[in-house]
Amino acid sequence: MDISIYVSESVATPSLGSIPSEMLIMEEVDFKIGDFKDQREIVTTFSVPKQVQHNATLWAHFFVALSGSQLDPTAKDYDITRATHFFRPLTNYWPKKKQKKLKNLLETSEETQEVEAAEPQGAQVGSYYHPNFTLSVIPDAGVQNFMSMHPALRQNIQLEQTGSRDASGQNGWYYPIFYLNTFWQLRSHMTEINDTVKELPLRVTLNHQAHWKYSLLASMDEGMKQNARNAANGQPSPGGGDGSEFELIKEILLDTNAYLLATTGIVSILHMVFEGLAFKNDISHWRKKKDNVGTSVRTILANVVMQTIIFLYLMDNNENTSWMILAGQGFGILLEAWKITKSVDVRIRPPPRSSRLSFLPYLIVFEDKHKLSETEKKTQEYDQIAFKYLYIVAVPLLIGYAIYSLIYESHKSWYSYVIETLVGSVYAYGFLMMVPSLYINYRLKSVAHMPGKAMTYKFLNTFIDDLFAFTIRMPTLHRLATFRDDIIFFIWVYQSYKYKVDYSRVNEFGQGGESEDEGEGEKKKIEDSEPSKVDAEPSAATTGRDDSGKAQKRK
Numbered sequence: 001m002d003i004s005i006y007v008s009e010s011v012a013t014p015s016l017g018s019i020p021s022e023m024l025i026m027e028e029v030d031f032k033i034g035d036f037k038d039q040r041e042i043v044t045t046f047s048v049p050k051q052v053q054h055n056a057t058l059w060a061h062f063f064v065a066l067s068g069s070q071l072d073p074t075a076k077d078y079d080i081t082r083a084t085h086f087f088r089p090l091t092n093y094w095p096k097k098k099q100k101k102l103k104n105l106l107e108t109s110e111e112t113q114e115v116e117a118a119e120p121q122g123a124q125v126g127s128y129y130h131p132n133f134t135l136s137v138i139p140d141a142g143v144q145n146f147m148s149m150h151p152a153l154r155q156n157i158q159l160e161q162t163g164s165r166d167a168s169g170q171n172g173w174y175y176p177i178f179y180l181n182t183f184w185q186l187r188s189h190m191t192e193i194n195d196t197v198k199e200l201p202l203r204v205t206l207n208h209q210a211h212w213k214y215s216l217l218a219s220m221d222e223g224m225k226q227n228a229r230n231a232a233n234g235q236p237s238p239g240g241g242d243g244s245e246f247e248l249i250k251e252i253l254l255d256t257n258a259y260l261l262a263t264t265g266i267v268s269i270l271h272m273v274f275e276g277l278a279f280k281n282d283i284s285h286w287r288k289k290k291d292n293v294g295t296s297v298r299t300i301l302a303n304v305v306m307q308t309i310i311f312l313y314l315m316d317n318n319e320n321t322s323w324m325i326l327a328g329q330g331f332g333i334l335l336e337a338w339k340i341t342k343s344v345d346v347r348i349r350p351p352p353r354s355s356r357l358s359f360l361p362y363l364i365v366f367e368d369k370h371k372l373s374e375t376e377k378k379t380q381e382y383d384q385i386a387f388k389y390l391y392i393v394a395v396p397l398l399i400g401y402a403i404y405s406l407i408y409e410s411h412k413s414w415y416s417y418v419i420e421t422l423v424g425s426v427y428a429y430g431f432l433m434m435v436p437s438l439y440i441n442y443r444l445k446s447v448a449h450m451p452g453k454a455m456t457y458k459f460l461n462t463f464i465d466d467l468f469a470f471t472i473r474m475p476t477l478h479r480l481a482t483f484r485d486d487i488i489f490f491i492w493v494y495q496s497y498k499y500k501v502d503y504s505r506v507n508e509f510g511q512g513g514e515s516e517d518e519g520e521g522e523k524k525k526i527e528d529s530e531p532s533k534v535d536a537e538p539s540a541a542t543t544g545r546d547d548s549g550k551a552q553k554r555k
Contacts, residue, residue, distance in 0.1 A: 001176075002029045004063045004071055005135075005204065009049040009056050011087055016063070016072040022047060025060075026204050030067050033176060033208075034139040040206040045199055053195045055127050058091045062135070062178065080161050084175045090133070091193065094228065096124040102410035105417055128190040130182065131201045136209035138177035146174075152222035153215060179209065183217040184254065187247055220246075271464045278457035282335070286342050297343050297366070298387050299436050304336045306426045313423040316416055340366075375444070382443045386436035398425045438491055446499050447492070459489040 005026040006019050025044050032038050052058045063071040065083030072078060073085050146157060160173035191197065224246045252261065311329045340346065344366040351363045402421045411417040441447050466486065 001031045001033060002065050002067050002069070002071060003027075003031055003135075003206065006061045006063075007046055007090065008059050008061060009051040011059055013073050013085060014061065015074040025202055026206075028206060031137075031206065033137060036208045038208070041204065043201070043203045045201050047199055048193065048197055052091070052127070052193060053197060055193075057089050057127070058129065058193075059087050060090050060180075061085065061087045064176070064178070084158055086158060086178070088180045091127045091129050092190075092225075093125050094128050094187065094190075096126045096192075101412060103412075104410050105406060105414060127193045128187070129193050129200060130185040130190045132185065132203045132205075134181040134205040134207065136179045136181050136207055136214065138179060138209055138211055138214050140211050141177050142211075143171060144174070150215070150219050152218040156218070177214075179214050179218060181209070181217065183221045184250065186251055186254070188251070267464045271461055274457045274460045274464070278461065279335070281457065286339055289342060297340070298383055300336055300339050300343065304333060304340070307333045307336060309419065309422045309426055313419050316412075316419055378444070379440055382440045383436055386439040390435060394425075398422075401425055435488075438488070438495065441492075441495050441499065447495050448499075450492075455492065459492075462486060462489060 003026065004016075004024065006014070006016075006023050007025055008014060008019070008023060023046065025046055026042050028040050031040065049056070049058070063073075063083070063085050065071050069082040070078045071083060073083075144157070146154065146159070149157070156177055156179055158175040160175065163172065165172055191200070193200075307329060311326070311333060314326055314329060347365050347367055348362050349365045351358045351360055355363075357363060398421075401424060405411075405421050405424070406417065411420060437450070441450070463486070
């Protein structure tokens with residue numbers, strides 16, 4: 001075959017003699033249909049027509065004919081049995097990415113109003129161009145049922161125009177199938193066309209593709225584009241997405257090493273398993289916990305506050321947040337709050353008259369569940385010491401970051417500024433919340449009070465998150481946050497090695513060994529077995545023994 005490709009701003013079939021030579025982007029001869037080794041590639045540039053710069057569609061016209069035949073449809077010797085012509089768009093219209101209305105909160109209101117007045121209203125659509133596409137010939141299509149074909153495949157079928165039939169008289173003819181493969185085009189690699197774009201690059205690959213692969217790629221690509229079109233027009237999509245989900249999958253497949261990607265898939269399953277086991281063992285540990293030895297109540301309170309901040313941040317950016325993530329975050333808050341009720345009694349009391357908060361009608365106070373033992377008092381003392389030094393480090397960092405963010409960064413509102421500043425602090429040095437627990441371990445010279453299994457599962461998930469940090473696109477601050485817990489983990493491992501625990505016996509804090517439920521079960525078994533021994537005694541009486549228990553002689 002001979003193949004020529006021209007670009008134009010019009011869909012009208014042009015005369016090849018009237019098309020400027022600079023619009024010719026590809027001219028190949030003697031391309032053999034069915035020869036999968038025959039692959040051609042060209043790299044070129046072309047000038048952007050004025051109409052295309054002002055939102056018109058850029059079209060590619062494909063002229064195909066048997067070798068040596070006339071390609072120009074307007075020529076007198078053009079033979080439709082030996083040549084064909086078709087066109088495909090090279091630009092797509094996608095919704096422009098919504099720009100957050102950010103502003104510097106220290107600016108005057110007049111400056112802010114000017115910026116908001118300049119912003120266009122309603123949905124904004126732009127013309128986007130990708131510099132690469134592949135033209136694939138499908139040589140093994142065989143006999144096709146035109147009316148029952150998938151729409152994505154049927155649009156690439158060109159029926160022979162004379163209406164001739166094969167020898168059976170039942171089947172018509174169609175021209176060779178050419179598939180403009182745009183499946184691997186990423187939105188992030190596209191260029192928005194406007195009047196500043198004068199010239200565009202183009203790389204065209206001409207090859208063959210198996211029919212099964214063509215069917216799969218064409219149907220998936222059309223489905224993704226249809227979802228994007230529905231989302232742009234405000235219409236619901238069958239899957240509930242807008243095509244961006246599959247776009248992210250393609251980006252991961254293209255930009256990630258195959259072995260690393262396979263490893264990520266396996267550890268993703270392990271991540272879900274470990275997360276479930278961590279929740280299960282954490283709840284089990286706290287259900288059986290009878291005292292506050294080694295427990296940093298302040299750390300638990302801080303965890304509730306930090307997870308609530310992250311939850312509010314996710315809600316403030318809910319257009320990019322999955323409900324699955326929000327549900328997991330909410331459950332984590334409830335779990336930490338439940339731990340507080342297991343450690344102390346939460347009560348609502350009127351404030352003392354001498355208190356600085358005496359103007360409030362009621363206060364939430366935390367009261368000990370019982371008279372504290374000597375070790376529990378030490379735990380409280382160590383917790384206070386650890387948080388004293390923690391405040392000395394964390395508070396100046398928080399204030400400094402808040403001032404920097406207010407002066408040099410833009411925000412949607414004062415509420416967003418507060419939430420983003422707090423969540424930035426949580427991501428930056430949230431790992432400091434584990435320091436009091438490590439300090440208590442050090443002073444008590446023990447880790448027996450720690451939920452060992454739950455901690456192990458959580459830290460295994462930490463290393464899995466480290467792997468995700470290399471494969472999934474995320475903010476730099478969040479990527480650094482995935483490595484912070486590794487430091488705490490290695491310190492905890494060292495403490496576990498130094499302060500060894502025998503989990504087969506009850507430790508110095510009355511924890512471990514045989515659980516309470518197991519002990520009660522064993523006790524019940526013993527009680528149930530005793531009556532059977534008593535009942536068995538009468539039947540075991542020997543011959544020659546009377547009711548008084550004295551022996552008698554046998555005859």
